[in-house]
Amino acid sequence: MALxxxxxxxxxxxAEALRLAPVAQAMREQGKLTPVLVATGDDTDGVDRVLAAFGFTPAVTLPAGADQSETMRRFDxxxxxxxxAAVLVRDGLGQALAAFWRRVPVVQIDAGRRSGELGSATPLEAQRRLLAQVVTVHLxxxxxxxxxxxxxxxxxGDVLLTGGTAQDAAQLLAARTLAAPQRAGRTVVLGVPTERADAIAPALxxxxxxxxxxxxVRAAGTARGLELATLLAQAYLVVTDDEDLVEEALAAYCPVLLIGSEARHAEALHAGSARLVPPDPAAITGEVAELLEGRVRRDAMALAGNPYGDGLAAYRVAQATAALLGHGQFPDPMPATPTAGVAR
Incomplete structure (x- = not known):
């Protein structure tokens, strides 16, 4: 039998492990590729824990280097x-460059995310733009x-609309959660960096x-997996400026008060499943109080659904990767308007 x-x-x-695990499962089920999970970065233990929640163990663990050049050398x-045959990344510039120089095709999930903050203190925006220059297929x-x-x-022709796999991950984790989601409680999840939590936590x-x-409940910035999935499934509301947590909350059909850049989540703001709030205690107090005292308003946000995925993204990603390597056809793109969820 051919390998x-x-x-x-x-x-x-x-967060990347959460989004790649459903893709690995889809590749296994489609039977055209052999997925090999590689754990890297500064928190390989956290990556391991998330993958374990899906029943996976990384085949390779390769901690990131002190800088991009060292990371590239390790992956080279x-x-x-x-x-x-191909490398799948989300935001991994060093890994993508190493693959590019070895002429290995690079596939990027969640491609095209932009904040418009190219000159900001964080290098993420610049890295994402640079990454686009070496990617073979942009999903x-x-x-x-x-x-x-x-x-x-x-x-x-190199861009395909697949949807995001955070929705796929939420559905897989929900199937592994013993207790059925309950929204009878009034849990507000606070997921913000420490410097902003000091201003916002007093309001809550x-x-x-x-x-x-x-x-x-304060959600740790690196927490992912079953525990967080269960918390989000039961939460009444999430207050955060964590870009990844926004998508994960909406995948659980939990409304979000978003603190930060409008450009990062314009889709959710337009859909109505998230609201933009300034990082001010009085503003946070008012917005949270309105949704606590008006269940109809909160449920309307939940019913707006998740604009980032429809639960089939992992299969499209797996199919697109296989097609790139000459195994089958590229999938049809995700419908522009995924089905809205049901508030629970």
């Missing part, structure tokens, strides 16, 4: 001895992110004093 082409799925953070050494989660790529003169504590049934 199936080996595809390396590189997870550099727990890996792929010199174990050359994959976008939404029409807007696909348009971002076309605006940057990426060849249209004040609200907890006014609403005896309100519980405020």
């Amino acid at each position: 199936l082409p080996e595809v390396h799925l590189v997870a550099g953070t727990p 050494d890996l792929w010199a001895s174990r050359t994959p 976008a989660a939404t029409p807007l992110t696909a348009m971002n790529l076309l605006d940057e003169r990426v060849v249209a 504590r004040y609200l907890a004093g006014r609403h005896a049934d309100l519980e405020v």
Whole structure:
């Protein structure tokens, strides 16, 4: 029997592991590729824990280097001895460059995400734009992110609208959760960086004093997997500026108060499943109080659904990767308007 082409799925953070695990499962089920999960980054233990929630163990663990050049060297050494047919990444610039120089095709999920903050203190925006230059197939989660790529003169035939796999992950984890999701409680999940939590947490504590049934839970920035999936499934509301947590909350059909850049989540704001709030205690207090005191408003946000995926993205990603390697046809793109979820 001929060996199936080996595809390396590189997870550099727990959030990336969450989105790649459904793809690995879809590749196994389709039977055209051999998925090889690679754990890297500064938190390989966190990556391992997330993959374990899906029943996976990374075949390779390769901690990131001190800088991009060191990361590239480590992956170049890996792929010199174990050359994959393709490499799948999300935001991994060093890994993508190492694959590119070895002439290994690079497939990117969640391609085209942009904040418009190219000159900001964080290098993420610049890295994402650079990454687009070496990607072979760009798999976008939404029409807007696909348009971002076309605006940057990426060849249209290299872009495919697949949806994001956070929705797939939420559905897989829900099937593994023993207890059925309950939304009878009044849990508000606070998922923000420490510097903003100091300003926002007092507002939520004040609200907890006014609403005896309100519980405020702080979600750790690196927490992913069954525990967080269960929490989001039961949450009444999420307050966050964590770009990944926004998508994961909406995948659980939990409304989000978004603190931060409008450009990062224009789709959710337009759909109505998220609201933009300034990082001000008074503003947070008012918005949370409105949704606590008006269940209809909160449920209307939940019913707006998840604009980032329809639960079939992982199969499209797996099929597109196989097609790139000459095994079958590319999938049809995701419908522009996924089915809205049902508030629970």
